[in-house]
Amino acid sequence: MNRPPLKICLIEDDDIMGESLADRFELEGFGFDWFRSGLDALQALRSQDYALVLSDIRLPDLTGDALFNQLLVEGSPLPPFIFITGHGDIESAVDLLKKGARDYITKPFDLDTLVFKMRDMLLQVSGKGLAELGQSPVMQQIQAMLERLASSSASVLITGESGVGKERVARALHELSGKGKPFIAVNCGSLSESLLEAELFGYEKGAFTGAVRTKKGVFEQADGGTLFLDEVGDTPLAMQVRLLRALQERSIVRVGGEALIPVNIRLICATHQILQERVVNGAFREDLYYRINVVELRIPPLRERPEDILALAHKLLAEIHAGSGKNPPTFTAAAEHALQAYPWPGNVRELKNSLERASLMCDGHLITHDILFERPAPSLVGQQDLASSLRDYLSECERDFILRVLAEGRWQIQLCADSLGISRKNLWERMRRLGIDKDHVRR
Numbered sequence: 429m430n431r432p433p434l435k436i437c438l439i440e441d442d443d444i445m446g447e448s449l450a451d452r453f454e455l456e457g458f459g460f461d462w463f464r465s466g467l468d469a470l471q472a473l474r475s476q477d478y479a480l481v482l483s484d485i486r487l488p489d490l491t492g493d494a495l496f497n498q499l500l501v502e503g504s505p506l507p508p509f510i511f512i513t514g515h516g517d518i519e520s521a522v523d524l525l526k527k528g529a530r531d532y533i534t535k536p537f538d539l540d541t542l543v544f545k546m547r548d549m550l551l552q553v554s555g556k557g558l559a560e561l562g563q564s565p566v567m568q569q570i571q572a573m574l575e576r577l578a579s580s581s582a583s584v585l586i587t588g589e590s591g592v593g594k595e596r597v598a599r600a601l602h603e604l605s606g607k608g609k610p611f612i613a614v615n616c617g618s619l620s621e622s623l624l625e626a627e628l629f630g631y632e633k634g635a636f637t638g639a640v641r642t643k644k645g646v647f648e649q650a651d652g653g654t655l656f657l658d659e660v661g662d663t664p665l666a667m668q669v670r671l672l673r674a675l676q677e678r679s680i681v682r683v684g685g686e687a688l689i690p691v692n693i694r695l696i697c698a699t700h701q702i703l704q705e706r707v708v709n710g711a712f713r714e715d716l717y718y719r720i721n722v723v724e725l726r727i728p729p730l731r732e733r734p735e736d737i738l739a740l741a742h743k744l745l746a747e748i749h750a751g752s753g754k755n756p757p758t759f760t761a762a763a764e765h766a767l768q769a770y771p772w773p774g775n776v777r778e779l780k781n782s783l784e785r786a787s788l789m790c791d792g793h794l795i796t797h798d799i800l801f802e803r804p805a806p807s808l809v810g811q812q813d814l815a816s817s818l819r820d821y822l823s824e825c826e827r828d829f830i831l832r833v834l835a836e837g838r839w840q841i842q843l844c845a846d847s848l849g850i851s852r853k854n855l856w857e858r859m860r861r862l863g864i865d866k867d868h869v870r871r
Contacts, residue, residue, distance in 0.1 A: 434459065434479035434480075434550055435459040435460060435461065435476075435477075435478055435479060436453065436458055436459065436460040436461075436478065436479065436480045436481070436482060436546070436550075437460070437461055437463070437469060437472065437473060437476075437478040437480070437481040437482070437483075437507070438450070438453070438460050438461065438462045438463065438482050438483075439463050439464075439466065439469040439481065439482070439483035439484060439487065439492065439495070440462070440463075440464065440482075440483075440484050440512070441464045441465065441484065441487050441488050442484070443464075445484075445512075446462055446464070448539070449462075449482070449539075450462055452539055452543065456543060456547070458546070458550075461476075461478075465487060465488060465489050465490070466483075466487040466488075466489050466490030466491060466492065466494065466495045467489050467490050469481075469483070469495060470490060470495050470498060470499070473495075473499060473504070474502075474504065477507075478507045479507055479508075479549075479550055480507055480508050480510070480546060480549055480550060481506075481507055481508070481509045481510070482510050482512065482542075482546070483495065483496075483509065483510075483511055483512065484511070484512045485511050485512065485513050485514075485520055485521065486514065492511055492512075493511075493520050493523070493524055496509060496524060496527070496529060497527070500527065500528070506528065508530035508531075508549045509524070509528075509529040509530055510529075510530060510531045510532065510533065510542075510545065510546070510549075511524055511529060511531075511532040511533075512532070512533055512535065512537070513532050513533070513534050513535065514534070514535050518532075518534065518846045518847070518849070519846075521534075522793060522794065525755065525758065525793045525794075526793060528755060529755075530549065530755055530758075531545060531758045532758070533545075534761060534847050536836060540735075541738060541764065544563065544735075544738050544739040544742075545738070545739070545742060547563070547739065548739045548742050548743055561574075561596070561597065561600060562733060562735075562736035562739065562740065563735055563736055563739060564733035564735045564736045566728055566732070566733060567728075567733060567736060570597065570725055570727070571600075573723075573725065574597070574600055574601045574604055574725075575604060577601060577604075577605070577723060578601065578604035578605040579605070581694055582722040582723055583675075583695045583696070583697070583719065583720050583721070583722045583723075584598075584601065584695075584696045584697070584722065584723050584724075584725060585660075585696075585697050585698070585699070585703075585720050585721040585722075585723070585724045585725070586598060586696065586697070586698040586699075586724075586725050586726075586727060587698070587699055587700070587702075587703075587724060587725070587726045587727070588698075588700065588726055588727035588728065588729070589700055589729050589775055590700045590774075590775070590777070591774045591775035591776055591777030591778060592700075592727045592728070592729055592730070592775040592776060593727060593775065593776040594658070594698040594727055595613060595656065595658060595698065596776070597725060597727055598611075598613075598654070598656045598696045598698065599611060599656075601654075601696065602653070602654040602656075602694070602696075605654075605694065606652075606653050606654050606694060609652050609653035609654070610649060610650050610651070610652065610653035610654070611650070611653055611654045611656065612646045612649045612650035612653070612654070612655050612656065613656040613658060614627055614628070614646050614655075614656070614657060614658065615658045615659055616657055616658065616659050616660050616662055616663045616667075617658075617659035617661075617662030617663075618659070621664045621666060621667055624663070624664070624667055625667060625670065625683055626643070626645065626683050627645060627646060628645050628646055628647060628667070628670075628671070628674075628680075629645040629647060629670070629674070629680045629681065629682055629683060630642070630643050630644045630645030630647075630648055630680075630682040630683065631643055631645075631682050631683035631684050631685075632682050632683065632684040632685040633684075634684065635682070635683045635684025635685070636683070636684065639683075639684065642682070645680065645682065647674060647680045647691045647693065648680070648689060648691060650691070650693045651691050651692055651693065652692055652693075653693065653694065654693065654694040654695075654696060655693045655694070655695055655696070656696045656697075656698070657695070657696070657697045657698070657720075658697075658698045658699075659698065659699055659700070660697040660698065660699050660720065661699035661700075661701035661703055661706055661712060662699075662701075663712075665711070665712075665713070668712065668713045668716050669713070671716065672713065672715060672716045672719060674691075675695065675716075675719050675720075676719070678690060678691060678692065679691060695720065697720045697721075703717055703721070704717075729772070729775050730771075730772040730775050730776065730779065731771040731772060731773075734768050737767050737768050737772070737779070738764060738767060738768065740776065740779065741759070741767055741779060741783060742756075744776075744779065744780050744783050745757065745783055745787065748780075748783060748784055748787055749787070756787070757786075757787060757790050757791075757793050757794055757795050758793070758794060758795070759794075759795050759800075760794055760795070760796050760797065760848060760849030760850070761829075761833070761847060761848060761849065762796065762797040762826065762829055762830075762848050762849065762850075763795050763796055763797045763799075763800050763849075765797075765825065765829045766797045766800060766801060766825060766826070767800070769825040770801070782800060782801075783795075783800075786799045786800045794849055796849055796850065797826065826858070826862065827862040827863075827864065830844075830848070830855075830858060830859065830862065830864060831864060833847055833848055834864070841855060841856070
C-alpha cells in the first residue's frame with residue numbers, strides 16, 4: 429500500500445504573506461492546505477495527518493500558541509511545528525520551543541532559509557533524509573549520479589578534502605543500492621601494514637602470536653553488501669598487490685590460511701589525496717587505480733556550497749540529539765548568518781564538532797553566534813595571525829548583520845535585540861565594540 433504524499437498545514441491570516449508562501453510551496457512541489465483561522469486549522473489537525481505545520485502566532489480567533497497548547501492537552505501526536513513570529517512574539521516562540529515546537533522564524537524572514545528548514549524536516553518525516561545530500565547544484569548532481577549508480581555494481585572513488593563528508597556520500601549510495609545489507613568501513617591510513625592485512629582479510633587461529641581464534645576480515649563481513657575503504661591512497665604498496673588480487677579474483681585468503689573464500693561486495697573507496705599524482709610518483713599502483721576508479725565523485729568543500737550549510741547544520745543537530753527525547757535547539761538569526769559566512773576549513777567534521785560543543789554550552793533551546801564560534805586562544809604565531817583575520821572577518825559580518833537588523837527595526841533597540849536573540853545590554857555592548865552609532869556609523 430502506497431503512503432499518501434506528505435502535506436503541509438499552513439496557518440496564516442495575512443493574504444499577502446499567505447499568497448507568497450503558497451506560490452513558493454507550489455514552485456517547490458510541496459502539497460499544502462492553507463487555513464486563515466486557528467479554529468479551522470485546529471479542526472483539520474484533529475482529523476487529518478500533516479507532515480509539518482507552519483503557523484503564524486498572531487491569528488484573529490485562536491492564536492498559534494493557543495492552538496498548539498490545545499493539541500498538547502488533547503494528547504494528539506503532533507507533527508513538527510514552525511512558528512512565524514513578529515518582534516513582540518519572540519518570548520512566546522521560545523516558550524513554544526520548550527513545549528516541543530520544532531523551530532520559529534522571525535519576520536521579516538528569508539524565504540530560502542525557511543524552505544531549507546521545511547525541506548529538511550519533511551525529509552526526516554519521510555525517512556529519506558540520509559540520501560538527501562544538499563540543495564546546491566553540485567550536490568544535486570551528485571545525488572542524481574548516486575541514483576544512477578544504485579542499479580550497478582561499479583566501483584566508486586570518492587575524492588575531496590578531509591572532513592568533507594565522503595563517508596556520508598558512501599552511505600547514501602549504500603542506502604540506495606543495498607539497504608538492509610552490511611556496510612563495513614575501514615580507514616586504510618590508520619593501521620600499520622600487518623594490522624591492515626589482518627583487518628582486510630581476517631586470520632586463522634594460530635596465524636600469529638595473539639591469534640587465539642579465527643577472525644573474519646572486512647571483506648567477509650561486507651559479503652553481499654558494501655565495503656568502504658577510506659583513505660585508500662595511504663595503503664602500503666605491498667598491501668595494494670593483495671588488494672588488487674582480491675578485487676580481480678573476488679576472493680580472499682585469510683592470514684595463515686590457504687583456502688580461497690569467495691566474496692561478493694560493492695566497493696567504494698575514498699581519499700583526500702590526488703591519486704593520479706601518487707601513481708606518477710610510484711606511490712600507488714596504476715592498475716589498482718583503474719580498478720577502484722570506475723566512477724569518480726568529487727565532493728566540494730563547504731566553502732564552495734554555502735547554500736547547503738544551514739540545512740546540513742539542522743540535520744547534524746537532529747543527529748546529535750537523536751534518542752535524547754528532546755527537540756534539538758535552534759539558531760538565532762545572527763548564528764545562521766555566521767554559519768553561512770564562515771569558510772569551514774574543516775568542512776562537515778568541523779561543523780559537527782562546533783554544533784556538538786554549542787549544544788552542550790547553550791541553554792537547550794537557542795544557539796547564539798557567541799556560543800557557536802567561541803574558541804580558545806591559539807598558541808602559535810601563525811595560528812594567531814589566522815585567528816586574527818578570522819575574527820576581523822566575522823566582526824565585519826556581525827557588524828553588517830546588526831546594521832541591517834537595526835535599519836529594518838528603525839533602531840528600536842529592544843525590538844532589534846529580541847530579533848537577534850540577545851539582551852538589550854548585549855546589543856548595546858556589541859554596537860559599542862563594533863563602532864555602530866545611529867548618527868555616526870563607522871564605514
